[in-house]
Amino acid sequence: MNKLLMHPATKPVIFLLCLLPFARLAYGAFTDGLGANPAEFLIRATGDWTLRFICIVLAVTPLRVMTKWNALARLRRMLGLFAYFYVVLHLLCYSWFDMGFEWGDIAKDIAKRPFILVGFSAFVLLTPLAATSFNRAIKAMGAKRWQMLHKLVYVISGLGLLHFFWMRAGKNNFAEVFVYAAIIAALLAWRVWNFASKRKAKPPAVAVRGSEKPLRTG
């Protein structure tokens, strides 16, 4: 598996796979294939895909540790940037199709509607993560600080879930929300469990640091 993951074609293939939802939405938008309310469809679909990519990127480290497919780490940055790609589209669709780029109205809407405020906060918090995703940023910040910053993704996943939960709350329609919540909860619980069991297994601090690559913590 590691060999396959290290294959030069793996990354481009996954890159294209990640673009498939976008391609399908773009195709639908130009061929009238998004149903009666294409604006709503685009806004919701880009939101769904943001949440899915957050789940995918949060799954990388648990999967890597459990399976020892260490080469998975190569993909994590790209997957994280796709989460950002879809959230930018999400915000763009909302600002354009729902609000007609009326900035005053958008500002009012964000302040007035808690679920949009929460979603917008998640976007704002995700921005520095995307902005510091290149190697030089890691060096400039120092691995430790960089890791701390990127732990924000846990907060962001919670805000994203709350945003989705609130959006569905008016209709008491939580089935889908609970699926995402269960996945994210399991991925975060694994981290807590992993942290706790490592603490038990090893003498505190010291040894760990030197042997780790900066991208390790997830």
Place this chain on the structure above:
Amino acid sequence: MSFQSRPIRRSNSDNGFIHPLSSEITPRAAYEGRRDLLKLMAGGAAGAALAGFASREAWAQAERPNKLAPLPGGKSAVPGAMSMDKLTDYKDVSSYNNFYEFGTDKADPAKNAGTLKTRPWTVEVEGLVKKPGKFGIEDLLKLSAQEERIYRLRCVEGWSMVIPWVGYSLAELIKKVEPQGNAKYVEFVTLADPKTMPFVGSRVLDWPYTEGLRMDEAMHPLTLLAFGMYGEVLPNQNGAPVRLVVPWKYGFKSAKSIVKIRFVEKEPSTAWNKAAANEYGFYSNVNPNVDHPRWSQATERRIGDGGGLFAKRRKTEMFNGYEAQVGQLYAGMDLKKNY
């Protein structure tokens, strides 16, 4: 009979009781063409503008999609019953629905509502009326002359459509059953059959879905008991075989697939009000000035508007544009409190 007391102009000889063979019916396009010509001639030079207006109105009659059994409706004389807005495509009206008994996604009802059995169907009228009873759907269809009504429909979610319904004023039925003096409200109970409605078991709402109107709202001529749309019987996903359409209220007030109409003294509880009282009030009149707690109601997206994806949202009108007809029902009421 009561409905004869007001002038009804019909666009054909069908009085709603005796249906001619379909082969004997003059095609709509033909009779409308003749009528347009007559109107133009009668109007003469002085009435040219008026004739153009009148022919526009005739033109607005919906073309049949030829999907279901025909249900023609004569032209309605009720003020405000013929919106001049461009009709929403039948395809959109029948594929983008909120009908939670068949699923919470708006595409679900069209996929799942095939299981709904609309025959036999009875509507039970009970409560504070002198003549309670069970009405078979065939009798209900013939109870009064079917009219076409082109109404705007504004969903509480912020989208809208323009739909040519076929039905008659609910008032016609109410007059027949003779409400008692203490009947102040009308409650509508809809079908909740777990065998044919896959989501009736879900916990989204408290089933059956119920709705209610104040007596004067129920008696208002615009309040429609609808059996069809686009000149055909209702598709299942749109609330077949009989539903309510209250055009000045948010769409969820217009109960679908009604099985019981109950006349009561106290304001009945309603499904969405039970689910979220702070978000959905009993009145739920379309009102651009009273926002939903989670979103603005100032604008709406008209489904199928020209420009598609890039069409701007339009401003929502007070009482969905029916203020002239229904505003007086709420005179002196605080509409912010009674949302």
